[in-house]
Amino acid sequence: MSWRKERRRREGGYHHGNLKEALVQAALDLIAEKGAGGFTFAEAARSAGVSPAAPYRHFRDRDELLASVAQQGYEQFESVLTAAWDDGRPDTPAAFQRVGKAYLAFAREHPAHYSAMFESGLPLDSNPALLVASERAFAIIRAASERLVAMAPPGVPRPPALMMALHIWSLSHGIASLFGRGDAASRKLPMSPEDLLEAGVLIYLKGLGFPIDHAAGSHASTPKK
Amino acid sequence: MSWRKERRRREGGYHHGNLKEALVQAALDLIAEKGAGGFTFAEAARSAGVSPAAPYRHFRDRDELLASVAQQGYEQFESVLTAAWDDGRPDTPAAFQRVGKAYLAFAREHPAHYSAMFESGLPLDSNPALLVASERAFAIIRAASERLVAMAPPGVPRPPALMMALHIWSLSHGIASLFGRGDAASRKLPMSPEDLLEAGVLIYLKGLGFPIDHAAGSHASTPKK
DNA sequence: TGTACATCAGTGAACGCGCGTTCACTGATGTAC
DNA sequence: TGTACATCAGTGAACGCGCGTTCACTGATGTAC
Numbered sequence: 001m002s003w004r005k006e007r008r009r010r011e012g013g014y015h016h017g018n019l020k021e022a023l024v025q026a027a028l029d030l031i032a033e034k035g036a037g038g039f040t041f042a043e044a045a046r047s048a049g050v051s052p053a054a055p056y057r058h059f060r061d062r063d064e065l066l067a068s069v070a071q072q073g074y075e076q077f078e079s080v081l082t083a084a085w086d087d088g089r090p091d092t093p094a095a096f097q098r099v100g101k102a103y104l105a106f107a108r109e110h111p112a113h114y115s116a117m118f119e120s121g122l123p124l125d126s127n128p129a130l131l132v133a134s135e136r137a138f139a140i141i142r143a144a145s146e147r148l149v150a151m152a153p154p155g156v157p158r159p160p161a162l163m164m165a166l167h168i169w170s171l172s173h174g175i176a177s178l179f180g181r182g183d184a185a186s187r188k189l190p191m192s193p194e195d196l197l198e199a200g201v202l203i204y205l206k207g208l209g210f211p212i213d214h215a216a217g218s219h220a221s222t223p224k225k
Numbered sequence: 226m227s228w229r230k231e232r233r234r235r236e237g238g239y240h241h242g243n244l245k246e247a248l249v250q251a252a253l254d255l256i257a258e259k260g261a262g263g264f265t266f267a268e269a270a271r272s273a274g275v276s277p278a279a280p281y282r283h284f285r286d287r288d289e290l291l292a293s294v295a296q297q298g299y300e301q302f303e304s305v306l307t308a309a310w311d312d313g314r315p316d317t318p319a320a321f322q323r324v325g326k327a328y329l330a331f332a333r334e335h336p337a338h339y340s341a342m343f344e345s346g347l348p349l350d351s352n353p354a355l356l357v358a359s360e361r362a363f364a365i366i367r368a369a370s371e372r373l374v375a376m377a378p379p380g381v382p383r384p385p386a387l388m389m390a391l392h393i394w395s396l397s398h399g400i401a402s403l404f405g406r407g408d409a410a411s412r413k414l415p416m417s418p419e420d421l422l423e424a425g426v427l428i429y430l431k432g433l434g435f436p437i438d439h440a441a442g443s444h445a446s447t448p449k450k
Numbered sequence: 451t452g453t454a455c456a457t458c459a460g461t462g463a464a465c466g467c468g469c470g471t472t473c474a475c476t477g478a479t480g481t482a483c
Numbered sequence: 484t485g486t487a488c489a490t491c492a493g494t495g496a497a498c499g500c501g502c503g504t505t506c507a508c509t510g511a512t513g514t515a516c
Contacts, residue, residue, distance in 0.1 A: 016459075016460075019459080019460085035262060035346045036262065037260060037261065037262020037263060038262060040501080040502060040503085041502080041503065041504095042501070042502055042503070043501090043502090050459095050460070050461090051460075051461050051462060052462090052502085052503080052504085053460080053461070053462080053504080053505080053506090054459075054460060054461080056503095056504080056505090057458085057459055057460070058459095061503085061504095062503090118402070118403075119344050120410075121260045121408065121409075121410045122410060123408075123409035123410055124409070124410065124412065125409060126409070134412075159428075162415065163416075163421070163424060166414070166421055167396070167421070167424075167425045167428070169399070169403070170396055170399030170400045170403060170404075170421070170425070171392070171395055171396045171399055171425075172399070173399040173402065173403055174394070174395030174396055174397070174398040174399025174400075174402075175395045175399075177343070177398065177399075177402065178343075178394070178395060178398055179395075183346065183348075184348035184349070184350060184351070185345075185346045185347060185348055185349065187349065187359075189391070190387065191388075196388070196391055196392070196395070199388060199392075200392045200395070200396075200429070202432075203384075203392070203429055203432035203433055204425070204428055204429050204432055205432070206431075206432035207427075207428035207429055207430070207431035207432030207433075208428055208432075241492075241493075244492080244493085265468080265469060265470085266469075266470065266471095267468070267469055267470070268468090268469090275492095275493070275494090276493075276494050276495060277469085277470080277471085277495090278471080278472080278473090278493080278494070278495080279492075279493060279494080281470095281471080281472095282491085282492055282493070283492095286470085286471095287470090
């Protein structure tokens with residue numbers, strides 16, 4: 001009990017316990033500080049408190065560590081989006097907008113993850129696990145789009161849900177990466193990214209013929225009906 | 226005449242002539258090859274054929290060179306968009322869609338410029354020249370949006386052109402950075418990025434109440450009216 | 451419960467390398483007279 | 484037109500540094516008996 005406390009930093013003398021996770025965490029901190037391209041293997045080792053040779057027990061090289069960060073990011077992203085979607089409760093349009101907000105919140109609150117996922121240039125096609133994780137996250141947006149498409153009123157042709165999901169994803173990603181970052185590279189905006197996205201989605205859905213009220217807690221400055 | 230030919234590589238013995246441009250070009254090649262974070266000052270010097278100390282005559286450090294690349298990128302981007310817009314000829318909607326295509330074409334054909342502009346993490350607020358160049362490029366999209374807004378039929382409330390421009394920019398950038406790159410980090414798509422963007426813009430404009438035909442050479446798979 | 455042993459996850463020293471940066475320098479160019 | 488001189492844009496050698504990577508090693512842990 002008590003003697004454990006003074007060993008917090010390094011559990012046993014030699015064995016770290018979960019160096020792998022510690023390295024991922026160190027990489028996250030370094031990416032947040034200096035960008036996705038700006039962290040080194042040696043630095044991650046140092047800030048995890050181990051010798052420069054230690055990481056080689058867990059990762060072949062820097063890229064494999066970066067891929068681990070990205071994969072963890074996709075998994076957390078998926079769970080955040082899933083929670084926001086909440087299986088379409090209380091109603092599909094409200095849940096849909098909530099997913100958009102969750103998207104932007106993730107990009108803002110986990111810039112290092114987001115960066116590793118979307119801006120690090122990691123090849124997806126040579127890393128099946130990463131590709132799967134990425135697709136599972138996108139699947140949430142796609143599932144939400146399916147449900148929305150199914151709501152199409154009689155007489156309105158149903159748009160392809162895949163295309164719709166791709167539009168929503170692209171718009172969200174565009175807003176997140178242009179305006180939604182905490183750092184200095186973020187561009188100024190005369191409104192919040194959330195409002196910009198919500199308004200864009202409303203207009204887009206209206207263009208598809210969906211008669212969506214903006215009742216669901218929206219205070220975005222969209223043109224009045 | 227003839228003796229000039231054998232001096233192609235280095236114009237005079239000592240004076241390079243336009244080393245500054247040569248370094249920007251070298252940086253572009255290196256960024257295209259290894260990403261925005263993956264080029265070094267020394268490497269740029271080497272591939273421009275000068276000693277490692279030479280670049281210091283023209284750039285304070287690596288970041289200043291990168292900023293030059295980005296600025297040149299914004300300027301070329303602006304001129305490409307301006308040409309595509311062609312002051313709204315032959316008609317505003319057709320020209321608008323042409324700007325979208327030009328956006329994606331630029332991202333695809335100048336990935337190194339695009340990367341330096343949007344993904345290098347260069348701070349805009351500490352570099353006024355860069356900020357101005359960036360805003361001048363965006364101003365094209367905004368001007369096109371103004372003209373489109375002015376076309377609103379009677380009875381349709383006019384949306385804020387700035388918001389509209391931000392939506393279009395975000396959607397374009399999202400599609401370009403997720404799907405529109407040549408490299409391995411680009412995601413697969415069941416249609417061309419151009420078609421995806423065109424369809425998205427059409428739906429968006431319809432959502433704003435603009436009765437736009439898709440006459441202008443479009444063959445995107447959008448839901449039929 | 452003890453002991454022997456295999457395995458595992460770390461150490462730390464060492465290496466070669468390329469980078470960023472500086473320095474005194476030098477050859478080429480432009481200009482005053 | 485010729486000469487002297489200032490300026491400019493490059494050289495190349497040198498430096499300290501941190502990185503990536505390897506190596507034989509060693510302490511801790513788990514397991515067979």
